[in-house]
Amino acid sequence: MRTKNKEKMEQLFEKRQAEILDAAGIVFSKYGFAKTTIDRIASQAGLGKGTVYQYFKSKKELFLLVGRNGMDRLKDTVLVEIEKEADPIKQIEIAIKAYLLFFQENSKLAGIFMQEQGEFRRETQKRYFEHYYGHIDMMRKIFKKAVKKGLLKDVDVENLNNILISLLNGLVYMWQAEGMKYSLTDRIPMVLKVFFTGIVKDEKRRQKYEKAK
Amino acid sequence: MRTKNKEKMEQLFEKRQAEILDAAGIVFSKYGFAKTTIDRIASQAGLGKGTVYQYFKSKKELFLLVGRNGMDRLKDTVLVEIEKEADPIKQIEIAIKAYLLFFQENSKLAGIFMQEQGEFRRETQKRYFEHYYGHIDMMRKIFKKAVKKGLLKDVDVENLNNILISLLNGLVYMWQAEGMKYSLTDRIPMVLKVFFTGIVKDEKRRQKYEKAK
Amino acid sequence: MRTKNKEKMEQLFEKRQAEILDAAGIVFSKYGFAKTTIDRIASQAGLGKGTVYQYFKSKKELFLLVGRNGMDRLKDTVLVEIEKEADPIKQIEIAIKAYLLFFQENSKLAGIFMQEQGEFRRETQKRYFEHYYGHIDMMRKIFKKAVKKGLLKDVDVENLNNILISLLNGLVYMWQAEGMKYSLTDRIPMVLKVFFTGIVKDEKRRQKYEKAK
Amino acid sequence: MRTKNKEKMEQLFEKRQAEILDAAGIVFSKYGFAKTTIDRIASQAGLGKGTVYQYFKSKKELFLLVGRNGMDRLKDTVLVEIEKEADPIKQIEIAIKAYLLFFQENSKLAGIFMQEQGEFRRETQKRYFEHYYGHIDMMRKIFKKAVKKGLLKDVDVENLNNILISLLNGLVYMWQAEGMKYSLTDRIPMVLKVFFTGIVKDEKRRQKYEKAK
DNA sequence: AATGAATGAGGGTTCATTCAT
DNA sequence: AATGAATGAACCCTCATTCAT
Numbered sequence: 001m002r003t004k005n006k007e008k009m010e011q012l013f014e015k016r017q018a019e020i021l022d023a024a025g026i027v028f029s030k031y032g033f034a035k036t037t038i039d040r041i042a043s044q045a046g047l048g049k050g051t052v053y054q055y056f057k058s059k060k061e062l063f064l065l066v067g068r069n070g071m072d073r074l075k076d077t078v079l080v081e082i083e084k085e086a087d088p089i090k091q092i093e094i095a096i097k098a099y100l101l102f103f104q105e106n107s108k109l110a111g112i113f114m115q116e117q118g119e120f121r122r123e124t125q126k127r128y129f130e131h132y133y134g135h136i137d138m139m140r141k142i143f144k145k146a147v148k149k150g151l152l153k154d155v156d157v158e159n160l161n162n163i164l165i166s167l168l169n170g171l172v173y174m175w176q177a178e179g180m181k182y183s184l185t186d187r188i189p190m191v192l193k194v195f196f197t198g199i200v201k202d203e204k205r206r207q208k209y210e211k212a213k
Numbered sequence: 214m215r216t217k218n219k220e221k222m223e224q225l226f227e228k229r230q231a232e233i234l235d236a237a238g239i240v241f242s243k244y245g246f247a248k249t250t251i252d253r254i255a256s257q258a259g260l261g262k263g264t265v266y267q268y269f270k271s272k273k274e275l276f277l278l279v280g281r282n283g284m285d286r287l288k289d290t291v292l293v294e295i296e297k298e299a300d301p302i303k304q305i306e307i308a309i310k311a312y313l314l315f316f317q318e319n320s321k322l323a324g325i326f327m328q329e330q331g332e333f334r335r336e337t338q339k340r341y342f343e344h345y346y347g348h349i350d351m352m353r354k355i356f357k358k359a360v361k362k363g364l365l366k367d368v369d370v371e372n373l374n375n376i377l378i379s380l381l382n383g384l385v386y387m388w389q390a391e392g393m394k395y396s397l398t399d400r401i402p403m404v405l406k407v408f409f410t411g412i413v414k415d416e417k418r419r420q421k422y423e424k425a426k
Numbered sequence: 427m428r429t430k431n432k433e434k435m436e437q438l439f440e441k442r443q444a445e446i447l448d449a450a451g452i453v454f455s456k457y458g459f460a461k462t463t464i465d466r467i468a469s470q471a472g473l474g475k476g477t478v479y480q481y482f483k484s485k486k487e488l489f490l491l492v493g494r495n496g497m498d499r500l501k502d503t504v505l506v507e508i509e510k511e512a513d514p515i516k517q518i519e520i521a522i523k524a525y526l527l528f529f530q531e532n533s534k535l536a537g538i539f540m541q542e543q544g545e546f547r548r549e550t551q552k553r554y555f556e557h558y559y560g561h562i563d564m565m566r567k568i569f570k571k572a573v574k575k576g577l578l579k580d581v582d583v584e585n586l587n588n589i590l591i592s593l594l595n596g597l598v599y600m601w602q603a604e605g606m607k608y609s610l611t612d613r614i615p616m617v618l619k620v621f622f623t624g625i626v627k628d629e630k631r632r633q634k635y636e637k638a639k
Numbered sequence: 640m641r642t643k644n645k646e647k648m649e650q651l652f653e654k655r656q657a658e659i660l661d662a663a664g665i666v667f668s669k670y671g672f673a674k675t676t677i678d679r680i681a682s683q684a685g686l687g688k689g690t691v692y693q694y695f696k697s698k699k700e701l702f703l704l705v706g707r708n709g710m711d712r713l714k715d716t717v718l719v720e721i722e723k724e725a726d727p728i729k730q731i732e733i734a735i736k737a738y739l740l741f742f743q744e745n746s747k748l749a750g751i752f753m754q755e756q757g758e759f760r761r762e763t764q765k766r767y768f769e770h771y772y773g774h775i776d777m778m779r780k781i782f783k784k785a786v787k788k789g790l791l792k793d794v795d796v797e798n799l800n801n802i803l804i805s806l807l808n809g810l811v812y813m814w815q816a817e818g819m820k821y822s823l824t825d826r827i828p829m830v831l832k833v834f835f836t837g838i839v840k841d842e843k844r845r846q847k848y849e850k851a852k
Numbered sequence: 853a854a855t856g857a858a859t860g861a862g863g864g865t866t867c868a869t870t871c872a873t
Numbered sequence: 874a875a876t877g878a879a880t881g882a883a884c885c886c887t888c889a890t891t892c893a894t
Contacts, residue, residue, distance in 0.1 A: 050878095053865070059865095116331075198409045209410050255856095266890070476871085586838065589829065595812060626728065
C-alpha cells in the first residue's frame with residue numbers, strides 16, 4: 001500500500017516536472033532566457049510561481065535542463081534510427097536525416113541550444129559537450145567502421161566527424177536564424193550529395209583536393 | 214577654419230566611437246551580453262559611464278554594433294582576398310580560408326555572433342541577415358560562375374551556398390564552444406577535400422547520391 | 427465513555443502541543459526567529475508541516491508561546507524555591523540563585539527572550555510584561571516585607587526591584603552574548619555581595635551615596 | 640584643484656552616508672530589522688532605493704553599521720566624560736551617568752542593540768564584543784585603579800566589571816521593553832546607592848555576604 | 853564634452869500559510 | 874487527524890539609463 005502510494009507520488013512528481021519543462025521550453029524559446037520570467041513559465045504551465053521552485057531550484061537550472069532534455073531526446077532519436085541499419089554509409093545517411101528531422105519537429109530546441117551556447121557556454125562548456133558526446137561518439141564509431149570497410153576515403157575520423165556535426169549544426173542554426181522559412185528536411189538530398197560526393201566536377205581538380213587526411 | 218575644426222571634431226568623435234566599440238568587444242566577449250555592465254565597458258575604455266552614452270544610445274545598440282562591425286570587417290576581408298583570384302574554384306577555396314582565418318584571428322567575434330543569435334535573433338533577424346547578405350551574395354555569384362563554367366556539378370546554387378555558409382559557421386561555433394583548443398585553420402584542407410570531393414570512395418555508391426540538385 | 431475518550435483526546439492534543447513547542451524551542455534557539463522555517467520545526471518534531479498548523483495558528487504565535495512557556499517555568503521555579511524559606515533576605519538570595527540557575531539550565535530560552543524583545547517588543551510589550559509580572563510582583567512583595575522588617579534600607583521598592591531584575595537579565599544577556607563561555611552560577615556570590623553590600627569600602631564615601639531613596 | 644575637488648567629493652560621500660545611516664537608525668528602530676524595507680529607509684532619507692545601495696552593500700551591513708556607529712558614539716561619550724575626573728569612584732559614577740544619559744538621548748539605539756543581539760548574535764559575536772571592548776576595558780581600568788587605591792573592596796575586577804555592564808544594559812533593556820515610560824536618568828541615584836553601598840542594613844548580615852571575591 | 857551620483861523598474865527567490873486528500 | 878503540494882505576497886538587489894555639474 002505505502003509503496004504503491006509512494007510510486008504514485010513519484011509519478012505525479014515526474015509528470016509535474018515534465019509539464020513545467022514543457023512550459024519552460026515554450027516560453028524560453030519564444031522570449032529567450034533573459035526576457036523569460038518565471039511567472040510566465042508558471043502561468044504557461046497553469047501553476048503558481050512558487051510551484052515551479054518546488055521542482056527546479058532556479059531559472060538557470062530550468063533552462064539548462066530544457067536543453068539537456070532536448071539533447072537526450074535528440075541522441076535517443078538518432079540512435080534508434082541508426083540501429084535499424086547495419087551498413088555504415090546508410091547509417092550516416094540516416095543519422096543526417098534523423099538529426100535534421102528532429103530539429104524540424106523540435107524547432108524550439110534549436111533556439112534554446114543557441115542561447116545556451118551564447119549565455120552559458122563559459123560555465124557549462126564541459127557539461128554541455130558531455131551531452132553532445134553520446135551523439136558525437138556514436139557518429140565517430142560509424143565513421144571508423146566505414147573507413148575500415150573501405151567504404152570511405154581514408155581520412156582522419158575525428159576531423160571528419162567534427163565537420164559533419166558542424167555542418168548539421170550550422171544548417172539548423174541558419175535555418176533558425178532565417179526564421180524557419182523553408183523546410184529543413186528538403187535539404188537532405190543535397191547535403192548527402194555534397195558530403196558524400198563533393199561539388200567539384202572536373203576530375204583533375206578533384207585530385208588536387210584529395211591530398212588532405 | 215570652422216570647417217576644419219568641424220572635421221577635426223568628427224574625427225575625434227569617430228576615434229572615440231571606435232575605442233568604445235573595441236572596449237565593448239573585449240568585455241562582451243569575455244562576460245557575454247547579460248553579465249557585461251556598461252560600467253565595465255567604460256572603464257575598459259578608460260572613460261566614464263556617461264561618456265559611453267554620448268556615443269551609443271543603449272547597451273543593446275552597442276552590442277549589436279560590435280557585431281555589425283565585425284561582420285563588415287569579415288566581408289571586407291573575404292572580398293579583398295577573393296578579388297586577387299579569377300578562377301571560381303580557387304575563389305571558393307580562398308573564401309573558405311579567409312573566413313576561417315578571420316575567426317581564428319578575431320575569436321572574440323565568434324562568441325558575440327553566437328550571443329547575438331541567441332539573444333536578439335527574434336528582433337534582429339532581418340537586419341542580421343542583411344549584413345550577412347553581402348557575404349552570402351558574393352559567394353552565390355562565385356558558385357554561379359563556377360557552375361556556368363562547368364567547374365562545379367550542376368546543382369541549385371542557393372542550396373549549395375547555404376550549405377557552405379552553414380558548414381563554416383558550424384565549424385566556428387563548435388570551435389568556440391569547445392574552447393578554441395585547436396587551430397581552426399588546420400582544418401582547412403580537410404574541409405576543402407570534403408566540400409569539393411566528398412567522402413565516399415566507392416563509385417557505385419557515389420552515383421546514388423549524385424541525383425540531388 | 428464519551429467523556430473518557432474526550433479526555434484522552436485532549437491529553438493527546440496537549441502532548442502533541444508540548445512536543446511541537448519543544449521542537450520549536452530547539453530550532454528557534456538554534457537559528458533565530460527569522461531563519462527558522464516551519465518546515466524545520468515540523469521535521470524536528472517528526473511531523474508534517476501542516477500538522478504544526480493544526481496546533482498553532484502561526485509561526486509568530488508559536489515563537490511567542492515558546493517564550494511564554496519558558497517564562498511560566500521560570501516563575502514557577504523561582505516560586506517553588508522561595509517558598510521553602512521565610513526570611514526575606516534569604517528569599518532574595520534564593521530568587522537570585524534560582525533565576526541564574528534556571529537560565530544556566532535553559533540557556534536556549536535566554537536567546538529566545540532576547541529575540542522576542544528585539545523582534546516583537548513593539549507588539550507584545552504589554553503581554554510580555556504581564557508575564558514578567560508574576561515574577562516581578564513576587565520579588566516586590568519580598569522587598570516590601572524586608573524593608574518593613576528593617577532588614578533592608580528604606581528605599582523605593584519599585585525602583586529597587588527594577589534594579590535587581592535588570593541586573594539579573596543583564597547578566598543572562600551578556601552571558602548569552604559572549605557565547606556562554608563561563609558558568610553563570612559561579613557569579614552568584616559576587617552578585618550577592620554587590621547587591622547586598624555594595625562595592626565602596628570607605629565609609630565616608632559610602633555615606634554620600636546613601637541619600638538616594 | 641583636483642585635490643580640493645576630491646576632498647569635496649569625499650565629504651559629500653560621507654555626508655550622504657551619515658544621512659542614510661541616520662535614516663536607517665530611525666526606521667530600524669521603529670520597525671525592527673525584519674519589517675524594515677530598504678525602500679522605507681531610502682524614502683526616509685529622501686533618496687531612491689538604488690542610492691542606498693551605492694553607499695551600503697546590503698540591508699544587513701547597513702543595520703550592523705547603525706549599531707557599530709552607536710557603539711562608537713557611546714564609547715566616545717563615556718570616555719569624554721570620564722576624562723574630566725581623576726578620582727576613580729567619581730569616574731565610575733560619571734560613567735554610569737553618561738551611559739544612562741546616552742541611551743536616554745539615543746533611545747533608538749537600545750532597540751537596535753537588542754535586535755542585533757537577537758538576530759545576528761550568532762554571526763557577529765566576536766565583532767560585536769570587540770566594540771564593547773573599548774568601553775568595557777575603560778571601566779576595567781578604573782575599577783583596578785580604585786581597588787589599588789583601596790577605595791573599593793578587594794574583589795575580582797573582571798567579575799565586578801561584568802556586573803556593572805550587565806546592570807546598565809539590563810536597565811536600558813528593561814526601560815526599552817517597558818516602553819520608555821519613565822526617565823532612565825532618574826534612576827541614577829538609586830543605582831549608585833545600590834552598586835556602591837548595597838541594600839542590606841543589618842551589619843551582621845552584611846558580613847555574611849562580604850566573603851565573595 | 854565628460855562625468856558618475858541618483859534612480860527605480862524589474863524579477864528571482866523564499867517561505868508562511870492554506871487546503872484537498 | 875495528518876499531510877505536503879500549491880500558492881503568491883513580499884522584498885532584496887542589480888544595473889541600464891538619466892541628468893546636473
